[in-house]
Amino acid sequence: MHVPDGYLDAATTAGTAAVAAAGVALALRGARRELDERTAPMAGLTAAFVFAVQMMNFPVAYGTSGHLIGGALTAVLVGPWTAALCMTVVLMVQALVFADGGLTALGTNVGLMGLVAVGVGYGAFRLLRALLPATRTGLLAAAGVGAFLSVPAAALVFVGLFGLGGVADVSVASVAAAMGGVHLLIGLGEAAISVAVLGAVLAVRPDLVRGARHLQRATALAPRPESAGRPVAPNTVAPVSAPTSAPVDAR
């Protein structure tokens, strides 16, 4: 999905750079509200993890590959504004150090993967999270659909930009069909990886998933007796495990 230099004309490239800069400025403000002692260490880790997994191109049909974008996953883990910043850091390092994605096209790529993928992925996630049951399965389903949709959404925004300022004289409808088709397949991979990673983090440290905080409040994820020194809610499973963890009533 990394757009190289040259596909889009100078005016379109400059336009996307301006939108990306405005988006990042907003994200710098918004992220301050999201970043606390839990999300701050997670943000650096998540960005590094996304960089690594983006190197793992997986094959899709017709001798084509795809890789995780990670915008939706990052937004669920650390919040959407922080995710936009994490994606921007990943894309900057890729463009400046690894020549992956163009240098003048950096704004285009931040727009597509840092703003569109994060925005669509997180928007769909929040909508579905509100509609689906407040359980771990419901959360994973919402995140998976968000991750899936984020990929064709970013691809189609690229097609829109190509229609506005593509350098080549090529049928936009034909590009849209090809881009849309292959990115639906890549979206399935995006959803699978995102759900697997999110499921693993939820299994170990659900409190580190910013998008899962409502589950904690609802005590659907029963807090373990030794966790965080918080009083255990009366309707949790904690008393069942009491004989093994609390030897106080042994006589």
Next chain:
Amino acid sequence: MTRTRTFVLIGVVLALLIAGVGSYYASSSPDGLEATAEEQGFGDTARDSAAAGSPLADYQASGVDDERLSGGLAGVTGVLMVLVLAGGLTLVLRRRSTAEPADTTTGTH
């Protein structure tokens, strides 16, 4: 419950393994955009990035002949760079935003 510091450490090691070792086994086929561009006839409008001369361009460390080692070094370097930059940025943003003392039991990575 895994401590936050342990969790972050395990995550970083996983990322280093994926980028440093796993990436060698990634598909080398063109990605969705590149394949579409070739197929639709605008692939040749791509220009080389001004960063194409970077010592880590295309995820290969220049001067290292062994492809596996070269790619692994590039991947590990990239993970560490992103970790430091993104981690540093978020820590700076967090400290400015919280009125409470910065040092908590979770610590930093």
